[in-house]
Amino acid sequence: xxxxxxxxxxxxxxxxxxxxxxxxxxxxxxxxxxxxxxxxxxxxxxxxxxxxxxxxxxxxxxxxxxxxxxxxxxxxxxxxxxxxxxxxxxxxxxxxxxxxxxxxxxxxxxxxxxxxxxxxxxxxxxxxxxxxxxxxxxxxxxxxxxxxxxxxxxxxxxxxxxxxxxxxxxxxxxxxxxxxxxxxxxxxxxxxxxxxxxxxxxxxxxxxxxxxxxxxxxxxxxxxxxxxxxxxxxxxxxxxxxxxxxxxxxxxxxxxxxxxxxxxxxxxxxxxxxxxxxxxxxxxxxxxxxxxxxxxxxxxxxxxxxxxxxxxxxxxxxxxxxxxxxxxxxxxxxxxxxxxxxxxxxxxxxxxxxxxxxxxxxxxxxxxxxxxxxxxxxxxxxxxxxxxxxx
Amino acid sequence: xxxxxxxxxxxxxxxxxxxxxxxxxxxxxxxxxxxxxxxxxxxxxxxxxxxxxxxxxxxxxxxxxxxxxxxxxxxxxxxxxxxxxxxxxxxxxxxxxxxxxxxxxxxxxxxxxxxxxxxxxxxxx
Numbered sequence: 147x148x149x150x151x152x153x154x155x156x157x158x159x160x161x162x163x164x165x166x167x168x169x170x171x172x173x174x175x176x177x178x179x180x181x182x183x184x185x186x187x188x189x190x191x192x193x194x195x196x197x198x199x200x201x202x203x204x205x206x207x208x209x210x211x212x213x214x215x216x217x218x219x220x221x222x223x224x225x226x227x228x229x230x231x232x233x234x235x236x237x238x239x240x241x242x243x244x245x246x247x248x249x250x251x252x253x254x255x256x257x258x259x260x261x262x263x264x265x266x267x268x269x270x271x272x273x274x275x276x277x278x279x280x281x282x283x284x285x286x287x288x289x290x291x292x293x294x295x296x297x298x299x300x301x302x303x304x305x306x307x308x309x310x311x312x313x314x315x316x317x318x319x320x321x322x323x324x325x326x327x328x329x330x331x332x333x334x335x336x337x338x339x340x341x342x343x344x345x346x347x348x349x350x351x352x353x354x355x356x357x358x359x360x361x362x363x364x365x366x367x368x369x370x371x372x373x374x375x376x377x378x379x380x381x382x383x384x385x386x387x388x389x390x391x392x393x394x395x396x397x398x399x400x401x402x403x404x405x406x407x408x409x410x411x412x413x414x415x416x417x418x419x420x421x422x423x424x425x426x427x428x429x430x431x432x433x434x435x436x437x438x439x440x441x442x443x444x445x446x447x448x449x450x451x452x453x454x455x456x457x458x459x460x461x462x463x464x465x466x467x468x469x470x471x472x473x474x475x476x477x478x479x480x481x482x483x484x485x486x487x488x489x490x491x492x493x494x495x496x497x498x499x500x501x502x503x504x505x506x507x508x509x510x511x512x513x514x515x516x517x518x519x520x521x522x523x524x525x526x527x528x529x530x531x532x533x534x535x536x537x
Numbered sequence: 538x539x540x541x542x543x544x545x546x547x548x549x550x551x552x553x554x555x556x557x558x559x560x561x562x563x564x565x566x567x568x569x570x571x572x573x574x575x576x577x578x579x580x581x582x583x584x585x586x587x588x589x590x591x592x593x594x595x596x597x598x599x600x601x602x603x604x605x606x607x608x609x610x611x612x613x614x615x616x617x618x619x620x621x622x623x624x625x626x627x628x629x630x631x632x633x634x635x636x637x638x639x640x641x642x643x644x645x646x647x648x649x650x651x652x653x654x655x656x657x658x659x660x661x662x
Binding site: 452 | 569570593
């Protein structure tokens with residue numbers, strides 16, 4: 147008997163939407179000109195790319211000319227942070243970020259700190275919400291950039307971006323928002339929220355990997371980090387990945403049209419899964435905010451057990467998930483996001499991240515709710531930390 | 538990726554549990570680091586006649602604990618002290634490199650249990 151496989155790890159990778167695959171297919175072999183070429187072959191490719199730029203812009207309420215294509219969310223974050231920092235150095239060398247950012251924000255900031263920039267990391271509360279008062283207090287005349295994510299990829303907490311934007315702009319700094327986890331899940335409007343730079347990843351929209359975008363508000367001072375032939379208005383050189391870009395455009399288009407119905411359905415599945423686990427299993431707790439939360443995100447911790455053994459046990463039941471445990475990571479450190487919310491190391495180790503997607507159905511959620519109590523019970527029976535009354 | 542043997546010991550751990558009247562108990566690791574185990578031994582005529590474990594940790598931590606109990610059962614204390622981390626890993630057909638250091642604590646746990654037994658014995662004299 148084969149176990150039915152259930153994929154609840156959409157934060158690690160998403161399947162391509164079939165409509166995205168259809169949109170991309172002609173651009174592998176039939177349309178192959180270089181968008182920079184002035185002949186008809188180049189024109190075809192360029193038109194497709196510009197259509198995609200418009201589709202991505204529409205998802206976030208931007209103008210098409212304000213969207214640059216990159217190789218993904220990591221490059222977008224690097225370009226935003228390094229590009230703004232290096233271009234605006236004469237105005238100041240202070241950058242503010244939060245304690246729960248993605249490594250592709252934290253590490254470029256750390257690299258800049260070795261080049262004479264000062265980095266301030268703003269704390270979050272126990273739900274993972276950025277402390278706006280601490281942000282206000284940290285801003286100085288030398289602060290050139292604030293980088294805060296729209297929503298967190300691990301615990302799903304959505305940040306008060308418009309309040310953050312107001313505080314940042316009152317000081318005259320630029321605001322970069324990493325929206326990789328949020329885009330396609332919740333509505334984003336860069337003009338309404340006065341966002342200066344915003345990072346997107348195609349794969350997190352059910353588009354192909356290896357493509358991303360950076361929104362750069364018209365007039366924003368930024369310099370390239372990749373030098374070459376001057377593509378993407380000189381800010382991102384290199385012949386464009388036309389098929390990938392077309393795929394990202396199609397993915398953004400589907401996401402924009404279906405966002406509200408997708409989100410409503412996922413919120414239903416999400417809350418069914420959260421309550422199914424937290425209500426049925428003793429000492430199981432939700433990580434992150436109960437309502438200010440991405441529709442696809444479930445992050446639950448189970449005391450006295452460790453996340454990787456939970457992942458292995460779920461995998462034996464056909465369920466793919468992710469963990470905040472050190473043992474499931476490359477660094478042997480538990481999730482910095484969970485620690486920033488005030489969890490103890492052993493609590494972070496016992497956390498399980500499940501991210502829902504378009505293909506998941508109620509049966510998937512119910513299967514997890516059905517198998518989890520006995521998995522947790524078995525691992526707790528093996529653990530020396532489990533109190534007698536839970537055995 | 539774990540070997541089939543690791544997964545077998547993770548799925549069906551051998552000798553899991555406590556020995557309430559153990560002659561020696563070894564505790565190694567720390568829940569803060571994500572791996573912690575207790576090894577319990579029963580000793581007769583300088584030989585390990587029973588051994589059990591309880592482990593908080595990843596798949597490798599549970600599998601190595603289970604394996605050390607299989608390797609140690611029936612050995613003299615002297616031979617059991619000679620069991621190494623590599624013996625445990627080899628008996629499991631290897632461990633992923635990153636797990637060799639952090640989760641391969643079972644041999645240390647056994648040695649601690651034997652030391653505990655010897656100290657108690659010494660104190661009785």
